[in-house]
Each structure stands twice: as structure tokens, then as C-alpha cells.
Amino acid sequence: MIEEILPPKVASSEAFDDVAEATLFPQEEAMIARSVDKRRREFSTVRLCARRAMADLGLPSAPVLPGLRGSPQWPGGVVGSMTHCDGYRAAALAYATHLRTIGIDAEPHDELPDGVLDAVALPQEKEQLAALKAASPGKHWDRLLFSAKESVYKAWFPLARRWLGFEEAEITFNPARRSFTVRLLVSGPEVDGSRLTGFTGRWKIDSGLVLTAIAL
Known part of the structure; x- marks a missing residue:
């Protein structure tokens, strides 16, 4: 499903359940040596997705270790993003000569827990969500907003190397x-000689999931 909202130059792979043959490099194994089984399974499967995407790009398998603020460290010359939620894992990669950054996110298609919307939404976004819900009540627009903001952060961080709060993007x-x-409400980094002021993204709701993606 994720490939439907990504451009053709992105290699992606997804799994709807944890994969038994998902194995880890020793460096990755060390990162989760004390993790509970659920964390281990999702960590392993999403990295299997990443390695399948690497293979699609003609790259050898390589470890994917969390770097600054948990951002994945990709092989040289590659940009990418990973996501996981209950019942879904995915990775998306591209050559840095084709894209500057990628951000993907997956969430269950359900209402956000109490209090979360107030933490992530601007007043004008809440007004928009109310209008969208009135026009299409079968969609959980609050969850879509949360997912989109997660994708924004994942696309932002490799470029800016600094935090971006939920309230700093509309x-x-x-x-x-x-x-x-996406309209950035803070000064963005320079990308190809121009100041980054925002992003565009795509979304999909299907099979009980909300998917969002940004590819710059």
C-alpha cells in the first residue's frame, strides 16, 4: 500500500505481520538485547523491510542503527524512513541524488486517545478537522493529522538536524x-540553495490503517 503514495524512484517494502526469518546484524542485536519480545519483533521486521528496499535499489544489506534522536542511519548516498504500528511495518528508501528526504508514518485507523489532539493540533487545524469530519464522518481525521505530523518530523530531521514540535508545522x-x-512555522534549513518553508505529502486510508508519506 505504501508504494501508492510514494514517487516511482522510491523503493519500499511493507509487512502486515512480523516475519520469522527477520534477522539482525550484531550491531542491531546489541541495540535491543534487553528489549521485550514485541519490541524485538517490530524492530527486526521493519529492518527486514529496509533491507528488501535496499535490494530493490541494488544495494547490499546493511545494518540500520538509530542515530541522533532515533533517526535511522542509512548507507551513504541513501535517504529513507521507517514506520511501524500494530499490524504494519514499512520502509522507504531512495538515492540521495533523486530525493533529499523521505518521511513515512503508519497508524491504526482509529480515534486518537483522549488529550492527544490538544497536544498536536493548532487551533486552525482543529477547525479544519471539524469541517472534514462533518463532510466525511467515516474517516478519523484526527489520526490522519497525527500521522502527517509524524511524517513531517521524519522528513524534517535529516535536513535540519534539530527538533520540530507539533505546533511548529501547520x-x-x-x-x-x-x-x-505543510507550512513550517519556524525557519527551515537551506535545501539546494533555498530556505525550506514546507512540504507536500500524500495519504491513504485502507485496511484499518492510516498511511502518510512525504518525499522531497
């Missing part, structure tokens, strides 16, 4: 195109 959805635009 998202506007286009339901007809299943897309969204």
Missing part, C-alpha cells in the same frame, strides 16, 4: 487529491 488536507500541504 497541515492542510486536500481530501479530493488525498494530499496535504
Whole structure:
């Protein structure tokens, strides 16, 4: 499913359950040596997805270790993103000569827990969500907003190398195109000689999941 909202130059792989043959490099194993079984399984399967995407790009398998603020450390010349939630794991990679950054996120298609929306949404975003819910009540727009902001952060961090709060990006959805635009409310890094002011992304709701993706 994730490939439907990513450009053709992105290699992606997904799994809807944990994969028994998912194995780890010793460096990765050391990162989760004391983790509970659930964490181990999702950590391993999402890295299997990453290695399948590497193979699609013609790259050898390589460890994917968490770096600064947990951002994945990809092989040289590669950009990418990973995500996992209950019932879904995915990775998306591309050559840095084709894309500057990627951010993907998956969430269960359900209402956000109490209090979360207040923590992640700007007043104008709440107004938008209310209008979207009135027009299409079968979709959990609050969860879509949360997922989109997660994708924003994952796309932002490799470029800026600094934190971006939920309140520092404003998202506007286009339901007809299943897309969204992002307006950064803080100064962004320079990308190809221009100051980054925002992103565009796409979204999909299917099979009980919310998926969002940004590819710059």
C-alpha cells in the first residue's frame, strides 16, 4: 500500500505481520538485547523491510542503527524512513541524488486517545478537522493529522538536524487529491540553495490503517 503514495524512484517494502526469518546484524542485536519480545519483533521486521528496499535499489544489506534522536542511519548516498504500528511495518528508501528526504508514518485507523489532539493540533487545524469530519464522518481525521505530523518530523530531521514540535508545522488536507500541504512555522534549513518553508505529502486510508508519506 505504501508504494501508492510514494514517487516511482522510491523503493519500499511493507509487512502486515512480523516475519520469522527477520534477522539482525550484531550491531542491531546489541541495540535491543534487553528489549521485550514485541519490541524485538517490530524492530527486526521493519529492518527486514529496509533491507528488501535496499535490494530493490541494488544495494547490499546493511545494518540500520538509530542515530541522533532515533533517526535511522542509512548507507551513504541513501535517504529513507521507517514506520511501524500494530499490524504494519514499512520502509522507504531512495538515492540521495533523486530525493533529499523521505518521511513515512503508519497508524491504526482509529480515534486518537483522549488529550492527544490538544497536544498536536493548532487551533486552525482543529477547525479544519471539524469541517472534514462533518463532510466525511467515516474517516478519523484526527489520526490522519497525527500521522502527517509524524511524517513531517521524519522528513524534517535529516535536513535540519534539530527538533520540530507539533505546533511548529501547520497541515492542510486536500481530501479530493488525498494530499496535504505543510507550512513550517519556524525557519527551515537551506535545501539546494533555498530556505525550506514546507512540504507536500500524500495519504491513504485502507485496511484499518492510516498511511502518510512525504518525499522531497
